[in-house]
Amino acid sequence: MATFKTRLSQISKKNGKIILANDYDSSEKNLTTKTIQNIKTLYPYLCGIKLNFHLLLPLSFKEISKINKTAHNYGLQTIADIKLNDIGNTNKVTTEHLWNLGFDAVIANPIMGLDSLKQLVKSSHKENKGVITLCHMSAPEAKLSYDMEIKMGKSQKLYQLFLDWAITSKVDGIVVGATFPEIIQYCHKKAGSKLDIFSPGIGTQGGSAKNVLSAGTDYLIIGRTIINDKNPVSVSKELQLQSFSK
Numbered sequence: 054m055a056t057f058k059t060r061l062s063q064i065s066k067k068n069g070k071i072i073l074a075n076d077y078d079s080s081e082k083n084l085t086t087k088t089i090q091n092i093k094t095l096y097p098y099l100c101g102i103k104l105n106f107h108l109l110l111p112l113s114f115k116e117i118s119k120i121n122k123t124a125h126n127y128g129l130q131t132i133a134d135i136k137l138n139d140i141g142n143t144n145k146v147t148t149e150h151l152w153n154l155g156f157d158a159v160i161a162n163p164i165m166g167l168d169s170l171k172q173l174v175k176s177s178h179k180e181n182k183g184v185i186t187l188c189h190m191s192a193p194e195a196k197l198s199y200d201m202e203i204k205m206g207k208s209q210k211l212y213q214l215f216l217d218w219a220i221t222s223k224v225d226g227i228v229v230g231a232t233f234p235e236i237i238q239y240c241h242k243k244a245g246s247k248l249d250i251f252s253p254g255i256g257t258q259g260g261s262a263k264n265v266l267s268a269g270t271d272y273l274i275i276g277r278t279i280i281n282d283k284n285p286v287s288v289s290k291e292l293q294l295q296s297f298s299k
């Protein structure tokens with residue numbers, strides 16, 4: 054079986070670089086039906102779908118498995134966004150559950166430490182699953198934490214250390230917020246083809262697809278800009294076109 058990185062790259066060559074952040078408010082009913090409907094109507098414009106706690110908490114094992122199966126039937130990769138960050142044993146049990154649910158990859162927080170991260174990558178890759186780590190988040194206040202000056206041998210910023218750890222531990226990709234295109238550019242230059250860059254924060258959070266694609270982003274994670282639009286198909290189509298023109 055191909056790796057997660059290869060599976061995602063293959064589908065994106067055909068469908069473009071958009072990963073749908075399938076996030077709904079807690080007041081929303083029929084989460085499973087709505088999500089399956091999204092997959093069926095938007096799949097030609099997507100390479101993947103990301104499920105966050107918005108669905109992972111309220112839905113049952115059976116419902117989440119059904120969503121993952123449907124996404125796979127339509128050629129999409131699925132990502133569990135839980136920003137995993139714990140001790141080795143907890144990470145291991147958590148990912149076992151995620152893989153049993155049918156997910157292809159997990160988003161993790163590298164603050165867990167380099168050794169735990171290496172363990173997580175090793176066990177995930179053994180199952181042909183992917184690991185994506187946070188490098189620099191999209192919210193404005195991310196500057197306060199991810200840009201923090203740290204001293205680990207040399208003086209550097211926290212996101213620079215997280216980038217080094219991502220390369221060393223051979224994760225599949227990193228999250229760099231679309232609201233910080235200059236940091237995307239820095240990471241792209243440093244990591245080259247070793248890491249895919251996933252950028253959330255387009256549209257609703259202020260980021261521009263065009264800017265981040267030219268800065269080096271490989272995949273666009275987009276939620277409300279698509280889901281809350283009156284015509285999600287035409288927005289997805291437009292974003293897909295932009296992603297092809299990189």
Ligand SMILES: O=C(O)c1cc(=O)[nH]c(=O)n1[C@@H]1O[C@H](COP(=O)(O)O)[C@@H](O)[C@H]1O
Binds near residue numbers: 258
């Ligand atoms: O890990 C993420 O996906 C993530 C990281 C980050 O820095 N910023 C960020 O917005 N996200 C997620 O990406 C999605 C963005 O959704 P929209 O702002 O609606 O497009 C949400 O699911 C967020 O939880």
